[in-house]
Amino acid sequence: MTQDIAQRIAALADELEEHLYRYHVLDAPTISDQEFDRLLTELQTLEEAHPALKQPDSPTQRVGGTPTSDFPTVRHARPMLSLDNSYSSQDVEDFDRRVRQSLPDEAVEYVFELKIDGVALSLIYQDSVLVRAVTRGDGVQGDEITANARTIPTIPLRLRQPGIDCEIRGEVYMESSDFAQLNAQREADEEPLFANPRNSTAGSLKLQNPNLVAKRNLRFFAYWIHAEGGNQTRHSECLETLRAWGLMVPEHQRCASLADVFEHYDHYAAARADLPYEIDGVVIKVDSLNQQERLGYTAKSPRSAMAYKFPAYQARTRLLDIHLQVGRTGAVTPVAILEPVPLAGSTIARASLHNADEIRRKDIRIGDTVLIEKGGDVIPKVVEVDLSARPDDSVEYSFPNQCPSCKSPLTRDAEEAVARCDNLTCPAQLRRRLEHFASRNAMDIEGLGPAVVEQLVEQGLVKDLSDLYELDVASLGALERMGEKSAQNLLDGLARSKEQPFDRVLFALGIRHVGATVARTLARTFVSLDALCKASVEELEATHEIGPTIARSLYASLPDLPALDRMLYKLKNKAKLQFKMKAEEAAAPPSHFSGKTVVITGTLSGYSRDEAAALIESLGGKTTSSVSKNTDLLIAGEKAGSKLAKAQALDVAVLDEAAFIAQLQEAGVA
Numbered sequence: 048m049t050q051d052i053a054q055r056i057a058a059l060a061d062e063l064e065e066h067l068y069r070y071h072v073l074d075a076p077t078i079s080d081q082e083f084d085r086l087l088t089e090l091q092t093l094e095e096a097h098p099a100l101k102q103p104d105s106p107t108q109r110v111g112g113t114p115t116s117d118f119p120t121v122r123h124a125r126p127m128l129s130l131d132n133s134y135s136s137q138d139v140e141d142f143d144r145r146v147r148q149s150l151p152d153e154a155v156e157y158v159f160e161l162k163i164d165g166v167a168l169s170l171i172y173q174d175s176v177l178v179r180a181v182t183r184g185d186g187v188q189g190d191e192i193t194a195n196a197r198t199i200p201t202i203p204l205r206l207r208q209p210g211i212d213c214e215i216r217g218e219v220y221m222e223s224s225d226f227a228q229l230n231a232q233r234e235a236d237e238e239p240l241f242a243n244p245r246n247s248t249a250g251s252l253k254l255q256n257p258n259l260v261a262k263r264n265l266r267f268f269a270y271w272i273h274a275e276g277g278n279q280t281r282h283s284e285c286l287e288t289l290r291a292w293g294l295m296v297p298e299h300q301r302c303a304s305l306a307d308v309f310e311h312y313d314h315y316a317a318a319r320a321d322l323p324y325e326i327d328g329v330v331i332k333v334d335s336l337n338q339q340e341r342l343g344y345t346a347k348s349p350r351s352a353m354a355y356k357f358p359a360y361q362a363r364t365r366l367l368d369i370h371l372q373v374g375r376t377g378a379v380t381p382v383a384i385l386e387p388v389p390l391a392g393s394t395i396a397r398a399s400l401h402n403a404d405e406i407r408r409k410d411i412r413i414g415d416t417v418l419i420e421k422g423g424d425v426i427p428k429v430v431e432v433d434l435s436a437r438p439d440d441s442v443e444y445s446f447p448n449q450c451p452s453c454k455s456p457l458t459r460d461a462e463e464a465v466a467r468c469d470n471l472t473c474p475a476q477l478r479r480r481l482e483h484f485a486s487r488n489a490m491d492i493e494g495l496g497p498a499v500v501e502q503l504v505e506q507g508l509v510k511d512l513s514d515l516y517e518l519d520v521a522s523l524g525a526l527e528r529m530g531e532k533s534a535q536n537l538l539d540g541l542a543r544s545k546e547q548p549f550d551r552v553l554f555a556l557g558i559r560h561v562g563a564t565v566a567r568t569l570a571r572t573f574v575s576l577d578a579l580c581k582a583s584v585e586e587l588e589a590t591h592e593i594g595p596t597i598a599r600s601l602y603a604s605l606p607d608l609p610a611l612d613r614m615l616y617k618l619k620n621k622a623k624l625q626f627k628m629k630a631e632e633a634a635a636p637p638s639h640f641s642g643k644t645v646v647i648t649g650t651l652s653g654y655s656r657d658e659a660a661a662l663i664e665s666l667g668g669k670t671t672s673s674v675s676k677n678t679d680l681l682i683a684g685e686k687a688g689s690k691l692a693k694a695q696a697l698d699v700a701v702l703d704e705a706a707f708i709a710q711l712q713e714a715g716v717a
């Protein structure tokens with residue numbers, strides 16, 4: 048029986064992997080998505096019923112494993128070097144000359160390959176099974192992100208040839224359309240946008256939750272192998288081998304001469320806008336592995352290869368004006384208003400000017416002819432001014448010292464180049480804050496769009512968020528184009544919004560760094576805004592998916608949230624917002640862990656630490672990584688060391704694994 052099941056599991060795994068390969072690598076699927084899902088569900092069900100039979104290379108792993116709190120650091124077997132790079136054809140000719148001089152009287156052939164603008168990754172296969180994936184890191188050691196790599200369909204979990212021990216390197220990337228879709232979603236969720244596909248790839252690979260990585264549509268091109276006893280003699284053969292093993296390789300050509308290289312370069316410089324992914328140049332590699340070996344390495348890069356980069360997309364146009372935008376947190380950013388100009392497939396009418404320092408440094412003036420550039424980033428920037436075209440009557444731009452909306456003096460933090468309007472009642476800020484508060488992913492208040500917001504602010508009907516809840520049919524009647532019916536709709540929308548759960552309220556408040564995801568995480572962990580405001584940096588940092596950078600900036604911004612306490616008081620007491628807390632909503636049963644701060648240490652035989660932490664959190668507890676006087680409980684597995692000693696010294700209650708499991712059983716989760 049078990050034998051049959053094991054065979055069925057293996058057959059399903061093989062079949063699913065084959066279909067993934069046909070779909071993602073060959074782009075030639077032979078079954079429908081529905082049929083595929085049916086096979087996957089069958090495999091999942093069998094594996095759940097028989098966990099011992101689950102294979103490490105099972106395609107179900109691709110859906111995403113358990114979240115981790117930290118990536119282990121792993122040393123690379125050989126350093127991951129970078130490539131010497133240049134934008135100039137002269138440098139390419141010099142490179143060719145050096146190569147030929149080092150290999151006198153030998154024929155040299157090159158492979159011309161696309162340089163994918165992504166993130167380098169090293170994959171370790173043992174007996175053809177993917178066992179480890181490590182980021183480049185500092186070149187010597189990187190982060191082990193195997194669970195995340197397994198979610199990438201073009202990374203084979205098992206090579207299509209048996210018995211291979213090897214390391215494969217390549218580039219993880221995101222297609223431009225997937226990137227655009229991701230950013231559109233983030234914009235809707237009011238989360239910070241990624242500047243380019245490379246950043247979104249790097250950000251995705253660093254997510255602690257492989258389930259989320261699986262949704263990011265990452266892909267992989269392999270460009271290098273090191274296999275014990277490999278019999279390839281040329282780089283071009285390595286690429287063929289990689290392909291035969293089931294990987295995708297970058298577009299490439301063998302070139303007998305430098306003239307060939309330049310011809311291909313020119314072709315791709317023009318064709319790159321039509322590729323579904325971004326390339327930032329091409330790579331030229333000596334084809335013979337033996338010659339590569341003899342050419343050797345400098346401290347940073349191989350002497351047998353170089354990157355020949357493409358120039359950024361640029362255009363020249365006139366700067367018509369500089370607008371200042373006031374964000375909902377008061378940041379004032381200058382934007383260049385341009386005479387519309389076509390660039391890399393779109394028409395550009397605005398460009399980023401970053402801040403006052405940048406404008407001064409580049410001496411950018413209204414009326415100037417400017418060079419704009421679209422690097423890898425979505426938003427073009429002003430690179431330089433064409434001084435030869437500057438009008439005689441041009442005057443230096445002086446950055447206003449007043450808010451364009453409320454005329455309060457602008458301030459600047461010593462560390463930040465950003466100018467800010469600190470007036471909490473600034474109409475522009477208030478408008479942005481209200482728009483955000485009402486938006487779909489925040490309080491989702493129907494009928495409260497930008498036009499209504501503008502009137503409410505202009506007429507002085509709403510001076511802060513809580514005033515929204517004091518509106519009535521009579522006061523709304525004063526607004527233009529607002530009939531009784533739409534007034535009632537808006538009031539109904541407001542009434543409904545009082546039921547929104549705490550994480551939505553938290554997100555809706557528009558606190559810096561608190562996007563929808565962070566708000567959800569915070570709401571899960573801290574249960575009330577009061578508890579959140581009292582949290583220490585360490586507690587914030589210890590929260591899953593928050594990370595030290597957000598934790599620090601969040602901590603810094605919490606105390607001076609725009610009159611947060613007052614606002615909450617008003618929202619709660621005056622507007623009678625219900626602040627449904629996630630914990631109440633989920634109705635976590637009271638347990639030994641409810642409301643407790645728990646630290647897990649040592650090795651548990653039945654659970655990984657992350658699993659244990661997830662269980663504790665599902666029972667209303669909170670886990671942190673270090674023992675302090677705020678710790679309520681220590682779960683001590685085998686070989687618990689200094690944390691156990693510290694907990695005992697601080698009189699913190701300690702549970703061993705058996706007692707921990709007993710409590711889980713009592714709560715009905717073990």
Ligand code: IVH
Pocket residue numbers: 127128129130131160161162163164165166167217218270297330348349354
């Ligand atoms: S070969 C010694 N080939 O560009 C490094 N790299 O600094 C050998 N890249 O970190 C790299 N496409 O992440 C190679 N076809 C390609 C590539 C490629 C992108 C990246 C790689 C590397 C960086 C060069």
